[in-house]
Amino acid sequence: MMYHSYAMQVHGYVTPSKAMEEGDSPLVLVHGYHGSYSLRHWLQLSDWLPTLEATLALDEEQVRRVGDDSVGGPAVTRQLRLIRILMRDLLIGVNYLHSHGMAHTELRLENVHVSPVDKHVKVGILGNAVDFHDNDPSSSAVASNNERRKMMIAFDMRCVGFIMAKMVLRELMDSSTFQKFKSFLNKGNDPSCLREFLLPILSQNSPSGNIGLQMLDRHWGAGWNLLALLLATKSDKRISCVDALRHPFLCGPKWRISPTVNVVRWGLGSTAVRLAEDYIYGHHQRRRLAYFIELMEVLNPNSSTENWLRLLPGRWCLLYCTGRHIGLTLRQPTPRVLISDAFLTFAEAPESVDPILSLTSDIGFKIMPESDWPHDKSGTEGNLSVTTSARITPGRIYTNAEDGKESSSRITSSRYLGGKWGKAAKMKQLPASLPTASVNVDENDVDVSMSCGSTLKVKSARKVLQEVRTQTPPEMFDLSKIVCGTYIDSRLMVLRGVNGSALLFVRSNRTSDP
Numbered sequence: 001m002m003y004h005s006y007a008m009q010v011h012g013y014v015t016p017s018k019a020m021e022e023g024d025s026p027l028v029l030v031h032g033y034h035g036s037y038s039l040r041h042w043l044q045l046s047d048w049l050p051t052l053e054a055t056l057a058l059d060e061e062q063v064r065r066v067g068d069d070s071v072g073g074p075a076v077t078r079q080l081r082l083i084r085i086l087m088r089d090l091l092i093g094v095n096y097l098h099s100h101g102m103a104h105t106e107l108r109l110e111n112v113h114v115s116p117v118d119k120h121v122k123v124g125i126l127g128n129a130v131d132f133h134d135n136d137p138s139s140s141a142v143a144s145n146n147e148r149r150k151m152m153i154a155f156d157m158r159c160v161g162f163i164m165a166k167m168v169l170r171e172l173m174d175s176s177t178f179q180k181f182k183s184f185l186n187k188g189n190d191p192s193c194l195r196e197f198l199l200p201i202l203s204q205n206s207p208s209g210n211i212g213l214q215m216l217d218r219h220w221g222a223g224w225n226l227l228a229l230l231l232a233t234k235s236d237k238r239i240s241c242v243d244a245l246r247h248p249f250l251c252g253p254k255w256r257i258s259p260t261v262n263v264v265r266w267g268l269g270s271t272a273v274r275l276a277e278d279y280i281y282g283h284h285q286r287r288r289l290a291y292f293i294e295l296m297e298v299l300n301p302n303s304s305t306e307n308w309l310r311l312l313p314g315r316w317c318l319l320y321c322t323g324r325h326i327g328l329t330l331r332q333p334t335p336r337v338l339i340s341d342a343f344l345t346f347a348e349a350p351e352s353v354d355p356i357l358s359l360t361s362d363i364g365f366k367i368m369p370e371s372d373w374p375h376d377k378s379g380t381e382g383n384l385s386v387t388t389s390a391r392i393t394p395g396r397i398y399t400n401a402e403d404g405k406e407s408s409s410r411i412t413s414s415r416y417l418g419g420k421w422g423k424a425a426k427m428k429q430l431p432a433s434l435p436t437a438s439v440n441v442d443e444n445d446v447d448v449s450m451s452c453g454s455t456l457k458v459k460s461a462r463k464v465l466q467e468v469r470t471q472t473p474p475e476m477f478d479l480s481k482i483v484c485g486t487y488i489d490s491r492l493m494v495l496r497g498v499n500g501s502a503l504l505f506v507r508s509n510r511t512s513d514p
Contacts (some may be wrong), residue, residue, distance in 0.1 A: 058082070064087065088245060098124075101131060104123065104126065108231060168227075194228065205498075222249040247273045272293060300488070312493075314508075324501070333467050335368070342364070343363075361476050366378075367380040385451075386476075387446070395484050438484045439485060452464070492507070
């Protein structure tokens with residue numbers, strides 16, 4: 001009999017009467033009964049939140065299991081607390097199976113139950129569970145069995161990631177939306193880019209803010225980090241049950257945890273992205289953004305040229321520039337031009353022996369037909385494109401100025417090194433120099449083109465071009481002003497211009513929408 005407080009109780013088994021003497025006869029497991037509602041049924045109730053809170057009897061004693069010390073509060077806080085309880089119980093149950101040499105292989109909402117008796121999540125329906133153990137003592141069989149064990153555990157963790165995604169993002173309970181979600185992952189896209197992919201989908205019917213997005217964005221985007229680790233494309237990169245239970249997203253405010261450098265790095269990037277999305281002109285926000293970008297550069301995990309060449313190819317959306325604010329200003333120019341998106345695309349040059357990349361800047365814009373802004377911001381769409389080639393070589397950037405005076409970058413970062421981010425990153429002082437990837441643009445091979453949905457006179461086209469250049473960083477038009485790359489990972493990139501300004505990019509996978 002297998003029993004655990006977080007797993008279904010197996011009372012016994014039944015075998016066909018004619019197959020009692022056969023060694024390999026099938027078994028019918030007899031499980032304990034914990035009600036007719038699976039976790040999917042609970043989540044589909046219109047009043048699922050108070051119903052589950054009542055079923056789990058959430059009081060101060062119960063919430064201490066997830067490091068919390070209070071009940072009630074705003075809807076986001078209540079849901080996050082409940083998600084933590086459900087996820088921790090689920091992970092403990094799955095870890096129990098893994099530690100006893102078994103993989104579930106069919107983890108989904110329909111196979112997870114909530115018991116009103118002991119107030120715990122039950123992992124059930126073990127009919128397709130797989131046993132890891134192999135009686136063959138040969139070394140080749142042991143190695144093969146270990147590899148199989150890792151693959152099956154990784155498959156279970158991916159299923160746990162799908163369960164978490166559906167619990168937090170209720171829109172994924174819809175089959176068509178979930179199919180888009182799975183299609184994004186099946187195409188080989190990195191799950192660390194899920195936020196940028198899901199943001200336009202989940203915000204369509206939530207003008208006041210999506211609760212699931214708010215939960216994942218809390219604590220410096222810790223929820224997105226855990227989701228990315230559970231759904232990692234490579235099976236050996238997926239997080240284990242034990243490590244997931246220690247993740248900041250599943251630990252309440254009363255638990256003191258020491259985040260890893262990867263979690264700190266993720267938090268820096270997520271905070272910078274959220275600040276850039278707020279579209280604030282204030283000096284204080286600009287200073288904070290510059291500080292976060294500088295810390296990201298110090299913690300760059302992929303400083304070698306080989307890593308840059310591996311991660312660079314793709315489409316990157318410009319979020320922020322420390323030198324010039326993107327888009328609207330306080331001016332009232334003629335014509336009225338609205339910048340939509342600015343992309344930088346790196347592609348491997350065909351039939352190239354040297355590491356040469358094709359580099360394309362695409363700036364989308366709208367030309368307003370009236371002197372006043374239309375309410376729906378409608379207008380004639382256009383695009384400015386600049387294409388060239390670039391060679392990526394090793395380089396370094398120095399944080400100390402040669403004349404002995406401290407640079408503004410060093411002064412800004414040094415001011416914050418005693419704060420929480422500096423302590424989390426375990427940095428006492430900035431290094432004297434940082435490795436970079438130098439971007440050497442071929443200035444003799446540049447192609448510039450501008451297209452527009454309506455016919456413009458030469459004079460009007462020049463004014464539109466000038467306005468687009470005024471509202472975007474100069475590095476996006478004159479690509480030769482991009483000097484080097486100082487930070488890159490699977491979702492974010494920082495490039496530095498010739499004037500020292502930093503350009504923050506997020507990887508764009510919008511073209512992979514089905």
